[in-house]
Amino acid sequence: MLAIDRDGTPATAFRAEVIERGLLTATGVAGVYGRSDLFEDTVTRIDRWVSSLVSGDNADIVRFPPVLNRTHFERSGYLDSFPHLAGTVHAFAGSERAHREVLESAQQSGDWSAAFPATAVVLTPAACYPVYPMLADAALPPQGRLIDVMSYCFRHEPSDDLARMQSFRMHEQVRAGNEESVIAWRERWVPRAEAFTAALGLDGRVELASDPFFGRGGTMLAVNQRDRRLKLEIVVPIASEERPTPIISLNYHEDHFGTAFGIVTADGRPAHTSCVGFGLERMALALFRRHGFDRPAWPAAVRRELGL
């Protein structure tokens, strides 16, 4: 444990040390960082470690780029609940004259965004979003499906909190099936996620959580989400001891995605879904904060887990 954890301004001190040591490099945009070789290697090892721990579950493994079909995004309901976090991708479709106007505007630090209408893609908001379209408008096999994904995700929430990046990676297991099997799957993951966290020597605890829904109606949605115990998180200290950061998120969506995407169970009912997501940059930050910046000096058991 680093001494800076205890001095009352840990977030600032930890952030300063991460930047000063070059683990992450600022790019001039809050929440967008370059990654050092050491940081990236740690993220890659955590990603592979998650893969190895879940390999016996025999998920179908698929990887998506950081962009998502816009019609799938619209169908998912993300725009209803989290319009303020979404990033949409736009492109220029004008004449040479319009191009000259864009360049003049850029020269004067103007806003040339009107010349860039939306394209067919948005930035992937969470690694599981491309999975539901894969299963859309079809019946699941009797045992349901288990899919393993990992991708860069984007959330428009500029912040100086290192653990709240705008562009970050998430490794997820996504379960789709009937209500009972999906609930049971998520419940089995709670102690498992705690054990994963403990294996890395991190002081994690399970918390009931809610998503940052948009607007006044969002408050009600968040209350409902807590009441129905739909979102659980494993939290560990990163930015502060008092307000630990989620590194693993365990979400039960009921039949939200099943209904939105026409995914049905083998016996014809709307499928239920659940996902367990590992925040890879956050896990790396939690490890550096807990075990220090000298990776060769991390506890032997943790190094063994990560193949160090």
Add this chain to the structure above:
Amino acid sequence: MLAIDRDGTPATAFRAEVIERGLLTATGVAGVYGRSDLFEDTVTRIDRWVSSLVSGDNADIVRFPPVLNRTHFERSGYLDSFPHLAGTVHAFAGSERAHREVLESAQQSGDWSAAFPATAVVLTPAACYPVYPMLADAALPPQGRLIDVMSYCFRHEPSDDLARMQSFRMHEQVRAGNEESVIAWRERWVPRAEAFTAALGLDGRVELASDPFFGRGGTMLAVNQRDRRLKLEIVVPIASEERPTPIISLNYHEDHFGTAFGIVTADGRPAHTSCVGFGLERMALALFRRHGFDRPAWPAAVRRELGL
């Protein structure tokens, strides 16, 4: 070599087989694909192989997310030359009422993009773009700098050619220094890139190339680029035998980025830069096309290179 290479419609047949075998899965957007475990593993191995081959060069390794600071993008000149390929990231910044209008528009398959003004980031157009801002407004050490990057890149060019993805990964080595050393570095890379290609059992050849500059003025820029031998490519058959696809690109920028970003040599002149970029998805596709879809049956020498 696959039989489908020779029948006159190879691109269509190869594409059909890649999709049918599930190496890549369509997402409903041209040029945006899911990657199977086998395809992703191949990309990862190619990436690591490139890293191992260049490790003796002692580049500074840094990794960036798929988004780039918009002011750096503007400063780079990309908007001048390639406005039609750029992807800018936009986000919602409206009221609850504006949100309701967006949802109504989406419901009617309308265009809600006007409610999404540009954010502080754009999609990274090439892996080297975040490197020049790192070096900006400063003098290089006497020996210059060598930086190794890899990231997802975006180009808005929807196409059914599997080798022309909108979202893809590029591994690059970027050299900055004085004119002579940068030219010499790029020249040494030409036979080296050919040797890399041969080591994978690919039939590559070096070609003089040019970038797809925008507009009428772009034609002149492309002619100039060829005349000055600024862009070389190693091309191999992917979509067709007759029009092979670049898998490695060797670019000499003269002092374009040095001047744009205020990067100077140790003796105070605008730095020259060059980059060598490996198209990771294209290299994977070239391997499957050349050696077949049964990876364990690839030539022993190629499997050895990739640690298979």
